[in-house]
Amino acid sequence: MRIGELSRRTGVSVPTIKFYVREGLLPAGELTSPNQASYGEAHVQRLRLIRALLDVGGLSVAAIRGVVVAVDDPEQPVHEVLGAATKPLVPRYDRDLGDGVEEARKTVAGLIAARGWHTDPSGPAAEALAAALVTLGELGHSRFVEVLDTYADAAEKVARADLEYVAQYVAREELVESAVVGTVLGDAIFSALRRLAHMDASNQVFGQALRGGGAG
DSSP: OOHHHHHHHHTOOHHHHHHHHHTTSSOOOEEEETTEEEOOHHHHHHHHHHHIIIIITOOOHHHHHHHHHHHTOTTSOHHHHHHHHHGGGSOOOOSOOOTHHHHHHHHHHHHHHHHTOOSOTTSHHHHHHHHHHHHHHHTTOGGGGGGHHHHHHHHHHHHHHHHHHHHHHSOGGGHHHHHHHHHHHHHHHHHHHHHHHHHHHHIIIIIHHHHHHHHO
């Protein structure tokens, strides 16, 4: 297909498609003449991946470039490629976290060790968790660490469900791409489900208390 048809099928403008090619996010089309190129279904799928990472995941162009490099590397073991592909999805915190960050890092490292997780206690995800704990402490909610194990239980179940689904239903060549999309969209799904559960829990905990108080 020509670039115009690719644009119509994906809803991505021609200038944006050309930008993605220049930035290394999208492979160039196959030249059919000096001024014409042909695009295939792989380009359609890649554009959908890019848009999902941009629109739903909120990733930067640089982060998406890191994802697609990992997706396109067929030589690496699946576990290592999944790690490289999902690493750009972890939020970064540039501000000075102050003196409390070392204690938060110890808390995170202790959690990882206690649960027997095979992951880097000083990696980006651990650092993001430590930053969140520091912020909670600054807001006067340092006791939130008391519910970390409950959060970790839920995270284990969700992570295993994610990867078991991918392993069962997705072909090897699409495995990493599907895991990345699942992580980005899965975060959105889990966040929405948590909000729904919050509303129900709030009704049960606080709504009933208010109704009971009114009846008294």
